[in-house]
Amino acid sequence: MTQMPSLPSTPPRNNDIDLRRFFGNFLQYKWWILAITLVFTAWGWGYGQLSIPIYQGDALVQIERRGTVNPLADAMGSEGDDNAMAEVRILSSRMVLGQVVDQTDIDTLVQPRRLPLIGEYVQRNGIERPNPEEHPVIGWLLSRLPFDLLAYMSFDEAVWGHEWIQVTELDTDDRYRNTPITLRVASPLQYRLYLGEELLGEGMVGRLEAFMDGALSVRVGEIRAPARSEFALTKLSRTAAIGSLRSRLEVIPDGGRSGSTGIITLLLRGEDRAEIDSSLNAITRTFLMQNVERQSEEADKRLRFLEEQAPSMRETLTGAENRLNEYRVQAGSVDLSSESSSLVSRLIELEERLNELEVSQEEMSMRYTRHHPAYQSLMRQRTRLLEERERLNARIDEMPGSQQEIIRLTRDVEVAQSIYVSMLNRAQELQVSRAGIVGNIRIIDNAHVGGGPIFPNRKLMLLLYSFLGVLLGVAFAVVRGLMSRGIETSQQLEEAGLPVYATIPQSDSQQKLVRRIHNRRRKYKKNVIYGTLATANPTDGAVEALRSLRTSLHFAMVEAKSNSIMITGPTMELGKSFTTINLAATCAQGSQRVLVIDADMRKGHIHDAFKGSPELGLSELLSGQVECQDAVRHTHIEGLEYISRGKVPPNPSELLMQKRFSSLIDELSAKYDLVIIDTPPILAVTDATIVGKVVGTSLMITRFQVTTQKEVEAALRKLETAGVRVRGAILNGIERRLAKQYGYQYYSYSYR
Structure with missing residues (x-):
C-alpha cells in the first residue's frame, strides 16, 4: 500500500x-x-x-450697582454679585418671556406645506412651481410612471418658492391651542379652513372671520399662493410659547457664574432672522422696563413707610418738648454742665444711628431673610451701638438727680427732633429719586443677527x-x-502538506474566452470556456506559468505508475477546466500526444472549449454505447484530442467504479504520452476519489483568496481516506495588481 x-x-x-x-x-x-x-x-x-439653516442673534446688557435707592444697602458689602446672578435668572423667567410673547406674535405659527425632503430647500432658494404642461418631456415621463408621483409628493398642495400668506390675526380658545388648523387657498381672495378632514368654513381676505361659534377667529391680510396650496395655522398656548422661546435663548454672564463684571450676553437661535431680531430686542426692552418698574416700586414702598411713620414721630417730638418745658418750670432754671452736654450729644448721635438702623432693618426684612449676610451685618452694628448706649446711661446714673432728669428730657427732645427732620429729608430725597430713577440696567448692544447660519x-x-x-x-x-480566509500564499498550502507546483496569475485575455451560462432547467450558473488561452495568447503570464507546470510535471511523474494525471479541486469555480485544457494545449505544443478526458459527467463543459458537443462521450463509452475510437475527438491543436463527458447519466459514480474505466485509462495511457482527466469537486461528490485510485498523479487546484485552508484540509482528508495521494497543488487566479503585495512576481518575454 x-x-x-x-x-x-x-x-x-x-x-x-x-x-x-x-x-x-x-x-x-x-x-x-x-x-x-x-x-x-x-x-x-x-x-x-x-x-434648515439656523441663525443666531446676540445682544449685550450691563447690570450697574448705582441704581439702588438704599444707601445703607450699597455700603453693606458684596451683594452686587448676587444681584447680577439674580438678574440672569430673571432674564429667562416667565415674567420677562411672557411679556415678550404678549408683545410679539411668536405664539402664532404659519407653516407652509412642503414637498417631502426638499420642500424647505425649494422655498429657501425661491424655486418656482413647475408646470408639467409646459414641459412635454416631463409630462411624458410622469405619465409613464406606474403611480401618480405628483399626488404622492402632494404637488398641488405643496408651497413653492415666492408663495406665502399673511395672517395678521389668529386667536383660539384653550381647547384649540397648540392644534394645527389647515388653511387651503381657494382663490387670491378666498380660503377654506379645516380641522383635520373637517371643513370649518370659508373666509375672505382682509376680513376678521369667526369659526366654531367664535372658538377660532382669523384675519388673513394677503394671499400670494395658487389655489389648493395649504398652510398650517397654530396658536400656541402661552406656556408652550414661553417654553419654545426659552429653549432658544441662552444667557451668558461675563465673568462666569459670579457675573462679577455685570456684563450679560444674550444669544437667541432660530430659523427666521427677522423674528430673532424682534424677539431679542423685545427681551432686552422688557428686561429694562421691569427693572425700572421694580426699583420705582421699591422707592414707593420706602416713601410710604416714611410717610406712615412721620405723624407718630411728630407726636413723639411734641411730647418730649412739652415734658422738658414742664420740668424747667417746676425745677427752675437748670443748666447742663460741659460733661453733661457731651454725654447728651453722644447719646443723641447714638439714638439717630439706632433709628436709621431700625428703618434699614424694616426695609431689609422685605428683601432678605434673617440669615442673609447683609442682614446679619446690620444686626451686629445695632448690637454695638446698644452696648455703647448702655455704658453712657450708666455714667448718667452716677450724676445728681436733677442733672439726670434734665439730661434725659433734653436727650429725648434732641433725638426726636433729629429723627423727625431726618425722616422729612429722607422722604424728600426719595421723591426726587423716584422721579429720576432709570434702573441699573443698560442696553449696550441691541440685537444683531449674523450674516450666515450657525448651522x-x-x-x-x-x-x-x-x-x-x-x-x-x-x-x-x-x-x-x-x-476572507482564502489561500493567499504558497506557504499556506505547504503548511497543509501540499507542495506547490505552480502559481497561475489571473489572465485578462482568458476573461474574453469565458461566458456566464445560466441553466434554467437545472437551476445553476457556470462559467463556460470557449477557446484555449494557449493558442489565443501564447505569451500570456498564465500560459507561461502552465509551461513551468509542464516542466515540473515531467520530473514529478518519473516515479508515477502511469502517465495519467487527475486534476481536481475542493469546490467549484476554481479553474480546473481552464488548467486542464491549457495544460494539455501547452504539452501538445511541446510535441506530446495528449488526451483530455472530461470525467465531470454532471456539469463538465470541456467540449465547449473545442466547439464540440457533449454527446458520445465518457458516459456512453463506459456504458458500452460507443467504442473508444468513436468517443475520441480531434481539436484544432495538433497532438491534442479529448473525450467529452457524454450525456448526463443517472449514476456517474457507479460508471467510474466499473473495471471498464480503469481498463480504459490503461489502454489510453499506452496510446498517448499524457492523459489528463478533469474531475468534479472533491467535497461535492465522490468521483475524484474513484478516479484518483486509477491515475498515476493527482493534482489539486486551489484559487487565490477563494479556497480556504479548511477546504484544502477536508479535501485531502477525504482523498487520504480513499487511499489517494495528492502529489501537489496549483494556486490559480492570483490577481496581477495584488501579486507584488503577496510576494509573487511575473515576467513576460516575447519577440516584437
Whole structure:
C-alpha cells in the first residue's frame, strides 16, 4: 500500500499583521472604498443643502450697582454679585418671556406645506412651481410612471418658492391651542379652513372671520399662493410659547457664574432672522422696563413707610418738648454742665444711628431673610451701638438727680427732633429719586443677527462626511480582508502538506474566452470556456506559468505508475477546466500526444472549449454505447484530442467504479504520452476519489483568496481516506495588481 503523507492536525497559523496583505486588500477593494467615499460625500453635501439653516442673534446688557435707592444697602458689602446672578435668572423667567410673547406674535405659527425632503430647500432658494404642461418631456415621463408621483409628493398642495400668506390675526380658545388648523387657498381672495378632514368654513381676505361659534377667529391680510396650496395655522398656548422661546435663548454672564463684571450676553437661535431680531430686542426692552418698574416700586414702598411713620414721630417730638418745658418750670432754671452736654450729644448721635438702623432693618426684612449676610451685618452694628448706649446711661446714673432728669428730657427732645427732620429729608430725597430713577440696567448692544447660519456648516459637514466615507471604506476593506480566509500564499498550502507546483496569475485575455451560462432547467450558473488561452495568447503570464507546470510535471511523474494525471479541486469555480485544457494545449505544443478526458459527467463543459458537443462521450463509452475510437475527438491543436463527458447519466459514480474505466485509462495511457482527466469537486461528490485510485498523479487546484485552508484540509482528508495521494497543488487566479503585495512576481518575454 502506498504510504500517504500525514496531514498536520493543527497547522501553524501566522497571526502576525501582514502590512502587505492589508495594502493588497486596499488595492483589491479600492473601487469599493472610492464608491463608499463618494456616497458619503454626496450624502454630506445633500444633508448640508437640505438642512434648515439656523441663525443666531446676540445682544449685550450691563447690570450697574448705582441704581439702588438704599444707601445703607450699597455700603453693606458684596451683594452686587448676587444681584447680577439674580438678574440672569430673571432674564429667562416667565415674567420677562411672557411679556415678550404678549408683545410679539411668536405664539402664532404659519407653516407652509412642503414637498417631502426638499420642500424647505425649494422655498429657501425661491424655486418656482413647475408646470408639467409646459414641459412635454416631463409630462411624458410622469405619465409613464406606474403611480401618480405628483399626488404622492402632494404637488398641488405643496408651497413653492415666492408663495406665502399673511395672517395678521389668529386667536383660539384653550381647547384649540397648540392644534394645527389647515388653511387651503381657494382663490387670491378666498380660503377654506379645516380641522383635520373637517371643513370649518370659508373666509375672505382682509376680513376678521369667526369659526366654531367664535372658538377660532382669523384675519388673513394677503394671499400670494395658487389655489389648493395649504398652510398650517397654530396658536400656541402661552406656556408652550414661553417654553419654545426659552429653549432658544441662552444667557451668558461675563465673568462666569459670579457675573462679577455685570456684563450679560444674550444669544437667541432660530430659523427666521427677522423674528430673532424682534424677539431679542423685545427681551432686552422688557428686561429694562421691569427693572425700572421694580426699583420705582421699591422707592414707593420706602416713601410710604416714611410717610406712615412721620405723624407718630411728630407726636413723639411734641411730647418730649412739652415734658422738658414742664420740668424747667417746676425745677427752675437748670443748666447742663460741659460733661453733661457731651454725654447728651453722644447719646443723641447714638439714638439717630439706632433709628436709621431700625428703618434699614424694616426695609431689609422685605428683601432678605434673617440669615442673609447683609442682614446679619446690620444686626451686629445695632448690637454695638446698644452696648455703647448702655455704658453712657450708666455714667448718667452716677450724676445728681436733677442733672439726670434734665439730661434725659433734653436727650429725648434732641433725638426726636433729629429723627423727625431726618425722616422729612429722607422722604424728600426719595421723591426726587423716584422721579429720576432709570434702573441699573443698560442696553449696550441691541440685537444683531449674523450674516450666515450657525448651522449647518456646509464645508465642515462635507469634509466630515467625506472623511467618514474614507474611514468606512477602509474599514470595509479591512473587515473583508479579515473575514476572507482564502489561500493567499504558497506557504499556506505547504503548511497543509501540499507542495506547490505552480502559481497561475489571473489572465485578462482568458476573461474574453469565458461566458456566464445560466441553466434554467437545472437551476445553476457556470462559467463556460470557449477557446484555449494557449493558442489565443501564447505569451500570456498564465500560459507561461502552465509551461513551468509542464516542466515540473515531467520530473514529478518519473516515479508515477502511469502517465495519467487527475486534476481536481475542493469546490467549484476554481479553474480546473481552464488548467486542464491549457495544460494539455501547452504539452501538445511541446510535441506530446495528449488526451483530455472530461470525467465531470454532471456539469463538465470541456467540449465547449473545442466547439464540440457533449454527446458520445465518457458516459456512453463506459456504458458500452460507443467504442473508444468513436468517443475520441480531434481539436484544432495538433497532438491534442479529448473525450467529452457524454450525456448526463443517472449514476456517474457507479460508471467510474466499473473495471471498464480503469481498463480504459490503461489502454489510453499506452496510446498517448499524457492523459489528463478533469474531475468534479472533491467535497461535492465522490468521483475524484474513484478516479484518483486509477491515475498515476493527482493534482489539486486551489484559487487565490477563494479556497480556504479548511477546504484544502477536508479535501485531502477525504482523498487520504480513499487511499489517494495528492502529489501537489496549483494556486490559480492570483490577481496581477495584488501579486507584488503577496510576494509573487511575473515576467513576460516575447519577440516584437
